[in-house]
Amino acid sequence: MNYWKPDRQSTIPLHQQIEHYIRHKIISGEWPVGTRLPSQRQLASSFEVNRSTITIALDELKSWGIIEGNKGGGTTVINNTWNMIAAASQQTIDWQAYVKAGTHQPNLKTIQKINHAEFAQGIIRTGTGELGKELMPHHQISSILQQAPSEIFLGYEEPKGNFELRQQIAQYVKQWGIHCSSDSILIVSGSIQALQLIAVGLLARPSSIVAESSSYIRSIQVFQSAGIPIHSVAMDKEGIDLQDLQATVAQYQSGLVYTIPTFHNPTGILMSEQRRRDLIEQCQQLRLPIIEDDVYRELWLDDIPPAPLKSQDTNGNIVYLGSMSKMMSPGLRVGWVIAPEPVIERLADIKMQTDYGSSNLSQYVATQWFAQSYHEPHIQWVREQLRIRRDQMLELLQQYFQDIADWEIPTGGFYIWVRLTVIVPMQQLFEHAIQANILINPGYLYEAEATSSIRLSYAYTSPEHLRTSIALLKKYIILLRR
Ligand SMILES: Cc1ncc(COP(=O)(O)O)c(C=O)c1O
Structure with a gap:
């Protein structure tokens, strides 16, 4: 910018x-x-x-x-x-x-464009994966910072991250049945860093991983840059397809499953309880570790989601990722990994070689966020706001997209995965939209073949702006349809 x-x-x-x-x-x-x-x-x-x-x-x-x-x-x-x-x-x-x-791959061209355009004046972001400014807890963070003691610790933190924060996280995840000590927690600079550390620190070469087809993991080049291809596994309404998982793992001898079971990015799908049980069992049989990316868990809108896979992990097969980003502030860059100790120690060792620890001011804020009980009232309020925004977005889609697309109603998270039923050159639609100051997240960012999908987000942009942009997008789609 x-x-x-x-x-x-x-x-x-x-x-x-x-x-x-x-x-x-x-x-x-x-x-x-x-x-x-x-x-x-x-x-x-x-x-x-x-x-x-x-x-x-x-x-x-x-x-x-x-x-x-x-x-x-x-x-x-x-x-x-x-x-x-x-x-x-x-x-x-x-x-x-x-x-x-x-050796690191550049971002996809469209992502590079999005990353720059997001900060252009007047741009309307229809797919952004973060809370809008008005939903972020500015006052609470300001008061945490104002109360910070003058002798606040300013040195390098220990390899796994601030001890108090790890204790707070251990306490926080207990509510979902995850029982771990602070020794099996690593604080990272956002969960994206955990993925980076895993890509370089845990997998043999040659190796590959499997992930749901259409996945956030494809929109970043973390595994690909480490020389680890990602193979796609089909999904249905209950989550990852287990037959396809078995076949894909067998075909490619993959070393790990990456999954977003709770309010999947970009489809919004919530994995059912039964599928969770079956997935864990199947992976145990296949001796296949799971990375459970759970950054959207707190953003449920209708019902409390099934417990994390990690809560059923009696054999230490699951590496669990959480983050402050989606529920509170991505700018804090605080996330966490929960895994067996040897894994945490390996990742912590690489993290020390990478950045010598995450910002301790951010870790201080995150610690106080939980310690002073700011979290629960904030997240309840965020859910209320997101519920309103989701319903407004659904109304807009009903009004403008009913005859050109279909979609599922998300029960949490930020996204509506809109599948166009008309054929439109997506790249051209992206370019047309950006000329009109509207930014869209085309489906092909999450799966090369998803050329007729768009990821919309109701979390970032105000409903008024979304109305203008969805109406305009409809016009462009009609104009460009083949
Ligand atoms: C599924 C998923 N995992 C991880 C991340 C990265 O989040 P963080 O800000 O914690 O690095 C995102 C952000 O979009 C995401 O959607």
């Missing part, structure tokens, strides 16, 4: 300020040769100027041979003063070659 804006009070014309800004980025090496500049439309929106102002600035830079327009309409940095001098002595560093050589 770009925070710089030209100064409208200055006597220097706007286009000249922009040209200076871009020139500085290039000369300082922040935008090395080969960098693609944001589109003119994006620059105009981020600098809050007309597109014609951008065109003048870019034309000037082009005339100096610093940037060049390419066929697809983009603009690329082709030269800078430092590079010119260095090229003369054959010392130019081709950073683009280094960038491409890294």
